Structure formats: structure tokens, C-alpha cells
Amino acid sequence: MQKYKLLLISIIIVIVAAGALFFLYKLVHKRLTIQQARTNQQTTMMPHTNIPTPSPVITPLTQQNAQPTLQATEQSLQQAINQENSDLQQVGQINANNDNVTGL
Amino acid sequence: MLFFILLGIAMQQPAFAFVGVNAATRPTLMQERIDARLTMHPTLVPTINHIRLTQIQAHAAAMIDERITSLSTLLSSINNDARLSSDEKTSFTNDIQTTIVNLQVLKTKIQNDTDAPTALSDGQSIVTSFHVYAIFEPKERLLIIVDNLLGFVNRMSVLLPQLQSLNGPSSTTADLNTKITDAITKLQNDQTTLHDISVTETIPAAQITLSSVNQDLTAVRQDILAMQIDLRTINASLNIKIKNVITPTITP
Numbered sequence: 001m002q003k004y005k006l007l008l009i010s011i012i013i014v015i016v017a018a019g020a021l022f023f024l025y026k027l028v029h030k031r032l033t034i035q036q037a038r039t040n041q042q043t044t045m046m047p048h049t050n051i052p053t054p055s056p057v058i059t060p061l062t063q064q065n066a067q068p069t070l071q072a073t074e075q076s077l078q079q080a081i082n083q084e085n086s087d088l089q090q091v092g093q094i095n096a097n098n099d100n101v102t103g104l
Numbered sequence: 105m106l107f108f109i110l111l112g113i114a115m116q117q118p119a120f121a122f123v124g125v126n127a128a129t130r131p132t133l134m135q136e137r138i139d140a141r142l143t144m145h146p147t148l149v150p151t152i153n154h155i156r157l158t159q160i161q162a163h164a165a166a167m168i169d170e171r172i173t174s175l176s177t178l179l180s181s182i183n184n185d186a187r188l189s190s191d192e193k194t195s196f197t198n199d200i201q202t203t204i205v206n207l208q209v210l211k212t213k214i215q216n217d218t219d220a221p222t223a224l225s226d227g228q229s230i231v232t233s234f235h236v237y238a239i240f241e242p243k244e245r246l247l248i249i250v251d252n253l254l255g256f257v258n259r260m261s262v263l264l265p266q267l268q269s270l271n272g273p274s275s276t277t278a279d280l281n282t283k284i285t286d287a288i289t290k291l292q293n294d295q296t297t298l299h300d301i302s303v304t305e306t307i308p309a310a311q312i313t314l315s316s317v318n319q320d321l322t323a324v325r326q327d328i329l330a331m332q333i334d335l336r337t338i339n340a341s342l343n344i345k346i347k348n349v350i351t352p353t354i355t356p
Contacts, residue, residue: 061266063342070339073263077332080256081325083187084249088321091245096238096307098170103163104227 156220164227168211171236175200175207178241187252196244203240206233235303239310246317247298253324254291260284260331272338280334287327290320 061069182188182196210226210233217223234240261284268277294317301313 061263061270063270066270066342067339069263070335070342073260074332074335074339076256077328077335080253081328081332084253084321084325087245087249087252088318091242091249091318094237094241094245096242096311099231099235099238099307101228101231104160104167104224 153220157217157223160220160223160227161214161217164214164223164230165211167227167230168207168214171230171234172204172207174236174241175204178244179204182248185248185252187255188248189255192251196248199244203234203236233304235307235310238307239301239303239305239314242314243298243301243303243310246314246321247295249321250291250294250298250317253321253328254288254295257284257287257291257324257328261288267338270342273341276334276337276341280331280338283327283330283334287324287331290324290327294320 179197179200182193182200185193188196207230210230214223214226217226260280264277264281264284267280268274297313298317301310
């Protein structure tokens with residue numbers, strides 16, 4: 001009788017331990033699944049929207065776009081002159097007299 | 105009074121011989137005095153030579169550093185210039201980098217020179233072989249200006265046939281054509297002239313060439329100003345034409 005009693009207690013302990021282990025396994029598995037889902041969400045590349053690429057063709061001059069084009073060209077002519085003046089000033093600031101061997 | 109008497113006596117002493125002497129003749133006198141001392145004390149010769157060598161090396165190093173700084177500034181301005189094409193940037197950068205490297209090589213050579221006359225000769229070549237300020241830098245900067253303007257005027261020449269096709273006033277488009285052609289011719293000539301300038305040529309000869317390029321650039325500026333006026337005239341003419349097309353004719 002004593003022998004059966006011990007066997008029964010052992011079986012009960014084993015069943016309880018297995019139940020606890022099973023519960024823990026389920027819990028950890030659930031957490032891992034949630035974590036995995038989050039990671040996937042972060043790394044998934046979203047399909048990008050199509051950005052129209054600029055056309056390499058230069059729009060020909062027409063009656064409609066002539067005026068703004070000419071105005072813009074006129075402005076860029078002015079900029080070219082201003083830039084040239086500024087660049088020439090820089091050339092003028094170079095002191096050619098520094099190219100001497102005095103002091104050697 | 106006593107001060108002036110003492111000063112008068114002092115001025116007659118050899119130690120004060122330089123006072124009141126013309127600045128141009130002072131180095132010669134100095135050299136004569138040094139030579140006289142050295143004849144009297146020959147043991148001083150190696151020491152004096154070493155001091156002279158150290159002086160030349162220090163001065164040459166400063167001269168080279170100054171030039172490398174200027175060239176580095178030029179290099180960064182080229183890299184930041186949005187108007188230059190990548191090919192042009194590469195070409196300018198290579199030119200400047202080569203000069204910087206050659207100056208660094210010369211600096212190392214001077215630092216390793218063991219006698220004053222060799223160091224002096226090498227030091228003089230910092231100027232004579234590079235002419236960074238008198239020729240190289242103005243040449244590169246003018247080439248940048250010429251390249252930029254040429255690119256711009258070339259774009260204008262692409263626009264011209266389109267303006268002609270829109271029936272802009274023929275005399276104005278013809279004038280625009282003349283100005284564009286003149287500017288392109290001048291700029292192309294200047295480009296060749298500048299490329300041909302050598303940094304080892306004499307400063308006066310190089311400066312004549314640089315000055316002629318400068319004059320051409322002034323003329324090109326006048327051309328561009330005239331192009332601006334032509335564009336304004338063409339624009340006004342097209343404006344009138346567009347208005348005529350858009351405004352309906354009112355019939356009584």
C-alpha cells in the first residue's frame with residue numbers, strides 16, 4: 001500500500017511539473033512570436049511610390065514659354081557678368097610681387 | 105650737445121658703419137664685413153655656413169607653405185564651383201595637385217641640403233620654377249573664368265536658332281549671332297593662349313599674355329551686355345506678337 005502511495009505521489013509530481021513546463025513553454029513561445037512580428041514590421045521595406053524622373057529632353061522654345069525663358073536667360077546673363085567681375089577681382093588680388101627671392 | 109658729439113664719434117666707428125647707409129648697398133657692406141671677419145677668423149666659417157643654411161631652409165619652408173596654402177584655397181574654390189563640369193574640375197585639380205606635390209618634393213630636398221649655396225639655389229627655384237603668384241594662380245583663375253563663360257555663351261548659341269524660328273526681329277537676332285560668335289572666338293583663343301603659358305617663362309612675357317586675356321574678357325563682357333539688350337528687344341517683340349495673337353480683333 002505504502003509502495004502504491006509513493007508511486008501515486010511521484011506520478012502527480014511529474015504531471016504537475018510537466019504542466020508547469022508546458023505552461024512556461026507556451027508563455028515564452030508567445031513572447032517570441034510577438035517580438036518576431038515587431039522586428040518584421042520594422043524591417044519590411046515599403047514599396048516606394050514612383051517618382052517621375054525628369055525628362056532629359058530640353059523643352060523647345062515656343063511662343064508660350066518664350067517670355068519666361070528669355071527673362072530667365074537675361075537674368076543668367078547678368079549673373080554671368082557679376083560672377084566674372086567677382087572672379088576677376090580675385091585675380092587682381094593676387095600679388096605677383098610675392099614671387100621674389102628676397103630674404104633667402 | 106654731448107649726445108650729438110658722442111653720436112658723431114660713434115658713427116665714425118666701424119660698428120656703426122651701416123647707419124645712414126642706403127638700404128640697397130647695406131647687404132653688400134654687410135657681406136664685406138662678414139667676409140673680412142671670416143678672413144681674420146677662419147674657424148668661424150663652418151659655423152657661419154651652418155647658420156646661413158638653417159636660415160635659408162627656414163625661409164624656403166615658409167615660402168613653400170605659403171604657396172601650398174594659396175593653392176589649397178584655389179583647389180577648394182574649384183571643387184565648390186557649380187558651373188564647372190566634372191572633366192574641367194578634374195583637369196584643374198590635377199594641375200594644382202601636381203604643383204603642390206612638386207613643391208612638397210622641393211621642400212624635402214631643401215631640408216636635406218647640406219650646404220648653403222645648394223639650399224639657396226633650390227630656394228630660388230621656388231620662385232623661378234613655379235611662379236605661383238605671378239603666373240600659375242592667375243593663369244588657373246583666368247582659365248576658370250574663360251571656361252565658365254564659354255560654357256555659358258555656347259548655351260546661348262543653342263538658344264539662337266530657336267529665337268530665329270520664332271521670328272524674332274531679324275536685325276536683333278543677327279546682332280545676337282555676331283556677339284555670340286565674337287565671344288566664342290575670343291574665349292576659345294584665350295583658352296589656348298592660357299594653356300600655352302608656361303610657369304617657367306619670364307614674368308614680363310607672361311604678364312603681357314595675361315593682360316591680353318584680361319582685355320579680351322572685358323570685350324566679352326561688352327558682348328554679353330549687348331546680348332542682354334538683344335534678348336530684351338526680342339522678348340518685347342515676341343510679347344507684342346503674342347498679344348496680337350491672343351487679343352481678339354474687335355470689329356465695329
